[in-house]
Amino acid sequence: MRVQSLSKLPGCSWIEVEKNVHVFTGGDIMSHPEHALILKMVEKLDGLIIEAGYSPDGSFVLHDVEEEEKIHSLxxxxxxxxxxxxxxxxxxxxxxxxxxxxxxxxxCHAAIKLIARVTEREIVPRDANRFHHFKDGSCSCGDYW
Known part of the structure; x- marks a missing residue:
């Protein structure tokens, strides 16, 4: 992509908690003041959803990296x-x-569906195209996005 002067926008998500907006950029957790706590929760959730049947799908990250690196990136x-x-x-x-x-x-869609189920939480991400409403292991988009 660099040779052709193309660039990709980094994935960025934000959440408002107690009137403060917290911004997360893909792969850059260390810049958040509570990164250690967040990483522990990511690991815990990963374990829970793997037990529930989740399998990381490496086709959504760079193809020329090792499988372990793909899983880390996801x-x-x-x-x-x-x-x-x-x-x-x-x-x-x-x-x-x-x-x-x-x-x-x-x-992420598959993972968040399972996270919503195993944590019994409602998760409502708004992406570039639509709102997704994850609840009880399903999404309002009917897995069409």
Whole structure:
């Protein structure tokens, strides 16, 4: 892409908690002041959804990297970081509302469906095309996005 002077916008998600907006960029968790807590939650959620049948889909990241690197990259997509933060900070019973500048990738869509189920939370990301409303392991888009 650099040779052809093309660039890709980085995935960015944000969530408002207690009147403060928290911004997450894919792969850049360390810039958040609560990064250690968020990373622990990401790992916990990853374990829960793997138990529930989740399998990372590496087709949504760069193709010329090792499988382990793909899984690491998928785990740190901006919407997954925002969801983990929301689970930590948004009171149970309240929906977790997230905005995203790009489309939610298929891997994140599958993961968030399972996260909503295993945590019994409502997760409502707004991506570049539509609102998704994840509840009880399903999405309002009917898996068509």
């Amino acid at each position: 785990r740190h997509h901006s919407e997954k970081l925002a969801v983990a933060f929301g689970i930590l900070k948004v009171p149970k019973g309240m929906p977790i509302r997230i905005m995203k500048n790009l489309w939610v990738c298929g891997d």
